[in-house]
Amino acid sequence: MMEFEHVKPADIERRSFEIITQELKDNEIEIEERYAPIIKRAIHTSADFDYADNLVFSEGVLEQAIAALKSGATIVTDTKMAWSGINKKVVQKLGGKVECFVADEEVASAAKEHGTTRSVAAVDKAFRDYDNLIYVVGNAPTALIRIREIMDETGKKPALVVGVPVGFVNVVPSKELIINSDVPHIVARGRKGGSNVAAAIMNALLYMIDETRGM
């Protein structure tokens, strides 16, 4: 049998981050210190060191994201899984909330009416209802495409787009649409990502503000 490490439950996350930090060093993978909490948390949630290379941060995004969260931004996710993974206690402390509209009846009927997907109709609703908006995409490239369309058409911009859909069809170019825009963004370039990574990125931002973790 393999050996277990004797680590108290409360210390497992800290110990995990130590291991990640050490392995990045051992493998001579350099990451920017200011982005380290986000990169390491994406690795922590996936055990996939590719996130040391594939995360793209727009200039100034940390300051912009933190300002939005501190002023009670509404975080809208494209899936219930991403919604589930975000630490809502911390968001609530900051006066914000976390929403997911993909299963809403209003969104379902709007999608039907306009011959589009629920992911797209959910983006429309979020832009309509919220000014201080953080849009988090872990699954649907069509959500990123729609965000870019609305920005181009109206000039409205979310405070932050987390663009980390995972997949094989239209995922890669949908992310480039965001990277090549002027919206503050954190994007996982390439195919990788997912609801877990989306939630991890949001939690890393939240824990930069609230070091007590609200847990």
Added chain:
Amino acid sequence: MMEFEHVKPADIERRSFEIITQELKDNEIEIEERYAPIIKRAIHTSADFDYADNLVFSEGVLEQAIAALKSGATIVTDTKMAWSGINKKVVQKLGGKVECFVADEEVASAAKEHGTTRSVAAVDKAFRDYDNLIYVVGNAPTALIRIREIMDETGKKPALVVGVPVGFVNVVPSKELIINSDVPHIVARGRKGGSNVAAAIMNALLYMIDETRGM
């Protein structure tokens, strides 16, 4: 700008699986045909081809898992994220349900009383309450350790354990405890896994039964 593929929303999943199948072939990665729907769905949810190598299936597990699901097994997950990702419409059609006890007050107070974690107390509750039980772990190695302890102490066994916690501390040996037991299991050997992968494995099993997908 990169090119988008013109694929109808309803066809994106099928097209994604085609790409995965082609790339496995191009890279001469062989997988067992009977496990292909599960392996490909784990790759689909992560864009990580490591799942072609790291998934371990106990002999007969597909037949055992499908029989349990068809007879209305209760699926218990260790996290709300995994719970969110499982297709509950299909489970309900089969007469089963999906539960997650980690946020239950009863479980929280049992954990406090016994000086253990909520993940462990949730396993205790599931074994106590359900005979036809499928336990799905995407996050907590302590849940797998506890499952093995109860099996060794009582001889009670779940119908299936999906053991795919992700992480850096005690994750690897906790999975070996399950692989080296006689419980029907699907385990991601090594560090990788997660709530998304856990849900993907369960959905692949459900779609083996219900090809209409209940969607």
